[in-house]
Amino acid sequence: MTFRIKPAMLKIAAAAWLIGATAAMADTTLEFTQWWEPELPAGSLRKIMDDFEAANPGIKVTLVSGPYATTRDQISVGAATGTLSDVVGLDGAWVNNLNAQGALADMNPMMDASKFDKAQVADIIKVDGKAVMFPVASFVYPVFVNLDLAAQAGVTKLPSTRAEFLEAAKKMTHADKNQYGWVLPLSLQTPSGVQNDMMSWVWASGQSMMANGKPALEGKPVVDMLTFVKSLNDAGTISPGIATKTEQEKVEEFVNDRVGMMIDSLAHVNLIRKRNPKLNFDLIPVPVVENYTGKRGLPYASWGIGISAASKHQEEAWKLVQYLMSEKVNAKLVSLANAFPGNVNAKPDFVTSDKAFAKAFEIFKTGYLANEFTGLPVAEDLMTQFDVQAQKMLAGEQSPEQAATAAQKGWMAKF
Amino acid sequence: MTRQKRSHHKLKRAVAPYLYLSPSLLIIGLLMLLPMATVIAYSFQNSAVLRRDPTFAGLKHYQAIFDDPVFWASLWHTLYFTCMSVIFHMTIGMVFALMLNSDRINPTLRNILRVLYILPWLFTAVIIAVIWRLLLEPNGVVNSILMQIGIIGSKIEWFSSPETALHAVTFANIWAGYPLFMVSLLAGLQGIPKDFYEAADIDGAKAYQKLIFITIPQLMPIIISISLLDFIWTMQVFPLIWITTGGGPIYSTEVLSTYTYKLAFSSYNLSQASASAVVILLISLGLTLFYIRYQKAR
Numbered sequence: 001m002t003f004r005i006k007p008a009m010l011k012i013a014a015a016a017w018l019i020g021a022t023a024a025m026a027d028t029t030l031e032f033t034q035w036w037e038p039e040l041p042a043g044s045l046r047k048i049m050d051d052f053e054a055a056n057p058g059i060k061v062t063l064v065s066g067p068y069a070t071t072r073d074q075i076s077v078g079a080a081t082g083t084l085s086d087v088v089g090l091d092g093a094w095v096n097n098l099n100a101q102g103a104l105a106d107m108n109p110m111m112d113a114s115k116f117d118k119a120q121v122a123d124i125i126k127v128d129g130k131a132v133m134f135p136v137a138s139f140v141y142p143v144f145v146n147l148d149l150a151a152q153a154g155v156t157k158l159p160s161t162r163a164e165f166l167e168a169a170k171k172m173t174h175a176d177k178n179q180y181g182w183v184l185p186l187s188l189q190t191p192s193g194v195q196n197d198m199m200s201w202v203w204a205s206g207q208s209m210m211a212n213g214k215p216a217l218e219g220k221p222v223v224d225m226l227t228f229v230k231s232l233n234d235a236g237t238i239s240p241g242i243a244t245k246t247e248q249e250k251v252e253e254f255v256n257d258r259v260g261m262m263i264d265s266l267a268h269v270n271l272i273r274k275r276n277p278k279l280n281f282d283l284i285p286v287p288v289v290e291n292y293t294g295k296r297g298l299p300y301a302s303w304g305i306g307i308s309a310a311s312k313h314q315e316e317a318w319k320l321v322q323y324l325m326s327e328k329v330n331a332k333l334v335s336l337a338n339a340f341p342g343n344v345n346a347k348p349d350f351v352t353s354d355k356a357f358a359k360a361f362e363i364f365k366t367g368y369l370a371n372e373f374t375g376l377p378v379a380e381d382l383m384t385q386f387d388v389q390a391q392k393m394l395a396g397e398q399s400p401e402q403a404a405t406a407a408q409k410g411w412m413a414k415f
Numbered sequence: 416m417t418r419q420k421r422s423h424h425k426l427k428r429a430v431a432p433y434l435y436l437s438p439s440l441l442i443i444g445l446l447m448l449l450p451m452a453t454v455i456a457y458s459f460q461n462s463a464v465l466r467r468d469p470t471f472a473g474l475k476h477y478q479a480i481f482d483d484p485v486f487w488a489s490l491w492h493t494l495y496f497t498c499m500s501v502i503f504h505m506t507i508g509m510v511f512a513l514m515l516n517s518d519r520i521n522p523t524l525r526n527i528l529r530v531l532y533i534l535p536w537l538f539t540a541v542i543i544a545v546i547w548r549l550l551l552e553p554n555g556v557v558n559s560i561l562m563q564i565g566i567i568g569s570k571i572e573w574f575s576s577p578e579t580a581l582h583a584v585t586f587a588n589i590w591a592g593y594p595l596f597m598v599s600l601l602a603g604l605q606g607i608p609k610d611f612y613e614a615a616d617i618d619g620a621k622a623y624q625k626l627i628f629i630t631i632p633q634l635m636p637i638i639i640s641i642s643l644l645d646f647i648w649t650m651q652v653f654p655l656i657w658i659t660t661g662g663g664p665i666y667s668t669e670v671l672s673t674y675t676y677k678l679a680f681s682s683y684n685l686s687q688a689s690a691s692a693v694v695i696l697l698i699s700l701g702l703t704l705f706y707i708r709y710q711k712a713r
Contacts, residue, residue: 076683080464097683101465178554189661191681240553243575243664258554381682391664395577 034089079103092374172260203297297370508596
């Protein structure tokens with residue numbers, strides 16, 4: 001059998017190709033690098049991008065997704081080589097370095113040009129006056145309390161101050177049964193314990209580890225926090241193995257009824273329930289210093305977003321950022337991520353359907369987001385340095401004051 | 416054949432081997448020499464990788480790491496970790512190889528032991544790290560057994576205490592690495608002619624004399640080769656230490672590999688990290704040259 005291509009068919013094919021090619025040429029393709037897609041339900045971020053593309057004809061979004069650590073390395077290299085994606089997922093700990101490399105665009109002019117309502121966003125991360133990042137989704141860190149262990153120990157009122165926390169931790173500790181009041185992960189492999197489990201005590205009481213943009217570790221807030229942590233350690237209330245414990249192990253110990261209280265990400269609520277469905281726990285804000293009645297700082301980690309300074313499509317990139325920060329889309333995204341919204345008007349659906357999240361949302365609404373490591377230079381290195389000094393203090397090699405002085409010296413060298 | 420043709424033929428013969436080698440040379444160049452040269456270049460630049468226009472820094476970054484007490488502590492820990500690992504790999508490997516080669520052990524038991532002894536070699540570094548973290552955690556099996564038999568009175572934080580952490584990671588590495596020696600030495604033992612031992616029996620030699628005067632001299636080439644290779648490999652161990660202790664507590668298990676990693680990915684000081692990597696390269700290169708010379712001498 002012979003097959004002849006008729007001239008008419010050829011013409012149709014050529015016309016179709018021409019239309020397709022023209023349409024493709026007219027489209028702007030944005031590249032969006034982030035680590036969020038693997039952490040969200042399969043296909044959900046792509047669906048949000050599809051909705052964005054439908055609402056913004058002529059703009060296509062290519063997702064470049066990978067695990068957190070890979071994304072961090074990819075973004076560092078991209079910033080150095082000028083090949084950073086148009087839109088990038090950011091961690092607050094990275095922005096100072098990326099800004100120093102001139103890799104992030106200032107979003108202030110974009111906000112002004114589009115008359116963007118700044119009041120609708122929970123926070124705008126600025127470095128040297130440049131608006132470089134919006135937190136899209138925030139994972140707050142309240143205190144998780146094992147209610148069964150608390151009841152067995154006779155803790156009837158959940159702690160609200162540091163002194164009450166120390167008392168409760170003492171009561172819950174039974175070293176002979178491998179049961180402790182608190183858990184503190186200070187592994188140098190991931191020194192985020194300094195941020196989440198130590199500095200959170202400072203921020204909760206409305207205090208700061210900084211003064212005039214410089215470290216103030218020798219100030220009363222940080223020294224008091226170190227003294228408090230030392231008193232918990234001296235009382236034997238902290239689960240052993242502090243110096244090599246990771247966040248994952250912290251959660252495992254809580255799940256297995258081995259610690260009464262831990263400071264942890266709200267994102268782990270479902271994981272904890274899955275690992276031990278019988279675990280009876282509640283969430284409380286991080287306790288404060290005596291007589292403090294002000295608003296409580298709530299430690300958090302976030303999925304931030306920024307625009308590459310090298311992007312040739314900044315206008316389109318800004319449209320995508322605006323879209324993700326808008327009330328409805330933001331609520332949808334954070335509902336999928338079990339996180340709190342970057343848009344203050346957005347209300348994720350889980351806060352009405354789940355008691356634990358509802359409680360956490362109340363804590364979130366009555367406090368304010370606090371993470372002073374966001375925007376600091378080499379934030380992870382600063383945490384490592386503080387971690388080493390805290391380890392020395394807990395090993396009895398130095399006092400809280402000496403630990404604070406040594407950490408201050410190390411930090412100043414980085415500023 | 417004209418003179419011109421002869422010289423053309425000669426040239427072809429001279430070039431041919433290089434053409435055959437060129438694919439391998441290209442791969443080695445791209446995958447080994449180029450990255451090495453790049454890292455060496457970075458070590459002489461300010462803000463390497465992080466800036467598009469890095470400036471020449473001279474020996475500044477080498478000076479910085481040599482002035483850092485943590486670098487010297489890391490070097491000492493690396494040497495301790497490596498030397499102890501190689502010595503115990505060799506000793507345990509030799510004992511187990513002799514055991515598996517002995518006719519006095521029942522063949523079935525010998526086969527079971529052969530499988531058991533080689534097991535650590537089958538695990539990846541991550542699995543080994545997780546196993547030992549679980550075993551040596553304060554509430555772990557090791558503390559429980561030691562307390563029950565009365566060797567220790569209270570729980571020891573093996574990986575979290577500055578006094579025990581380096582010994583604990585070295586122990587885990589010894590456990591993971593002896594099978595290489597065991598397998599190599601077992602192969603060597605099976606290659607020693609039985610006549611030697613028969614002659615020694617006739618001369619009335621005792622077991623330890625046969626070990627010292629026959630077995631060890633016969634195995635010496637294998638022992639030296641494997642020891643040198645093990646020294647080079649162990650010096651560069653990273654995942655086991657990183658996962659078990661992260662270089663802590665208080666730098667007590669910081670080795671050159673973790674020190675370099677932290678400079679690069681925690682401090683983002685890729686210039687100093689490159690300088691540290693070059694120091695590791697030079698130490699490894701020295702050992703490699705020693706190994707090559709030994710191999711040539713044989």
